Structures are given as structure tokens and as C-alpha cells.
């Protein structure tokens with residue numbers, strides 16, 4: 001059985017992340033233990049309330065990572081791993097995106113740095129791309145490397161499925177859609193009951209994310225609803241940087257309603273209110289001004 005799925009840090013919480021804790025009968029897993037903030041949005045630096053939220057969510061990630069058996073890194077962006085806290089990986093079974101195959105230059109450099117930082121710490125370290133691992137009664141399956149978004153410019157990620165007792169949870173990592181065939185193929189093959197997706201990157205709609213990509217992503221998500229027995233679809237991360245996100249995926253809401261599938265954000269999944277701090281950055285400065293925040297500022301503002 002999959003006992004618990006706990007979103008730890010997501011854009012709907014007010015930070016950039018898809019960090020998720022998953023617990024089965026015999027395994028505790030954290031997917032992508034990292035969190036960051038947009039260095040600039042609307043030309044503005046992160047508001048102190050965002051720094052505060054990042055510290056809070058990092059604490060939640062750390063707490064779960066410390067008790068976990070398995071840590072997974074789907075790719076080497078800083079909102080998905082944190083090379084400054086190698087101690088987190090001590091004694092864990094660690095599954096990482098392949099550091100030299102199907103990777104762009106920037107992520108290749110970061111992968112090398114990260115793997116050097118954690119060297120000797122994990123109990124076991126595996127390159128995950130396209131592989132499946134049986135750990136007790138839990139199966140963890142990784143997609144082959146799929147594009148980060150709609151093309152390979154930003155590199156590649158692995159999607160992750162966790163299966164136990166006939167139940168399946170799937171985390172897509174940064175697919176920004178999914179708009180590509182192999183990104184959606186993995187979901188259709190794994191047939192998740194609960195699916196966490198990095199939804200379409202519509203805050204860049206018309207310049208860095210095309211209307212065509214949005215249309216195809218909507219079609220693909222509808223296809224997932226029709227061809228699997230999905231119960232809950234969580235759309236978050238890049239998608240929750242757009243204040244108009246709900247207007248972008250009308251066909252998905254319609255198809256989900258017909259089938260009784262919930263389409264929600266990670267915040268709603270765990271009963272929190274949606275707090276799109278990055279997308280509301282202008283409003284935060286208007287309402288609260290500069291404020292002072294003297295916390296530790298863990299995490300990063302690097303992309």
C-alpha cells in the first residue's frame with residue numbers, strides 16, 4: 001500500500017520545488033529534496049515572505065529526508081537538489097538522474113559537483129534513467145531521460161513511479177506539460193492512482209511556452225484521464241507561476257469532472273490554501289513593503 005503522499009514544498013506553497021515524501025508499507029522516500037526562489041520576477045527580488053517560506057519548507061524537507069530510506073534526484077536544478085547539504089544523503093539509498101548521459105552542459109557540471117559533494121555518503125548510489133528497482137515490497141520505476149519541458153535545451157529529467165500493494169503514485173518532475181509523447185507514455189504505461197505533474201509553463205505563454213504546447217499538454221492530460229484509473233491529478237510547479245492557471249486547462253477540468261477525478265494543486269492536496277507568492281510578488285511589496293526577515297535564508301535563488 002501507499003500509506004502517505006506528502007507534498008513538502010511546491011510553487012502553490014510559495015516556493016519553487018516539487019519536493020515530495022512518499023511512504024509505503026516498507027519504504028520512506030523523498031523525491032527531489034531541494035527548494036529555490038525566482039531570483040527576479042517582474043524585475044523584483046524575492047520578498048521577505050518568500051524567504052521565510054523557503055526556510056519553512058526546507059525544514060520540512062530536511063525532517064522527512066532525515067527519516068527517509070531513499071532519496072531521489074530527478075535532475076540537477078537547484079529547486080530539485082541542494083549540493084550544500086550533502087549530509088542529508090548519508091546512509092541513504094540514492095537514485096539520481098544519470099550525470100553524463102542525456103544531460104546538457106549546465107546540468108552535467110552541477111551533477112559532477114553534487115556527486116563529488118556526497119561522495120562516500122550514500123549507502124547505495126544508482127543512476128536511475130530507464131531502470132526499475134525492487135526494494136522489499138515497493139517498486140520504484142524511472143522513465144528513460146525525457147526532455148525538461150518541450151525541448152532538450154534545459155536538459156533532461158526522469159519521471160518516477162512508486163508502486164506498492166497494487167497502488168501507484170507518479171511524479172513527473174519538470175515536464176512542463178506534458179507535451180511530448182515519451183513524457184506522457186510513461187504515465188500511460190505506469191497507470192498511477194495519484195499523479196503529480198509539473199503542469200504547462202503558461203506564465204511564459206506566447207514567448208517561452210507556445211500555445212501549441214499548451215494545447216498538446218491539455219490533450220495529453222485528457223488522454224491520461226481517459227486511459228487510466230487516475231483518482232487525483234495534482235498540477236503544480238511551473239504551472240502555479242501563472243495567476244490565470246485555472247483558465248488554461250479548461251478541457252482537463254471538464255474531462256476530470258466527467259470521471260470524478262480531482263484536479264488540484266499540491267497545496268490543496270494537503271489541505272493548505274494556495275499561496276502563489278512568486279506570481280504575487282508585486283502585490284507582496286505593495287502590501288507589506290520591504291519588511292525585515294532575519295532567518296537563515298536556506299535554499300537558493302539560483303535557477
Ligand SMILES: [Zn+2]
Nearest residue numbers: 075077148174
Ligand atoms: Zn528543472
Ligand SMILES: [Zn+2]
Nearest residue numbers: 077079080174
Ligand atoms: Zn523545477
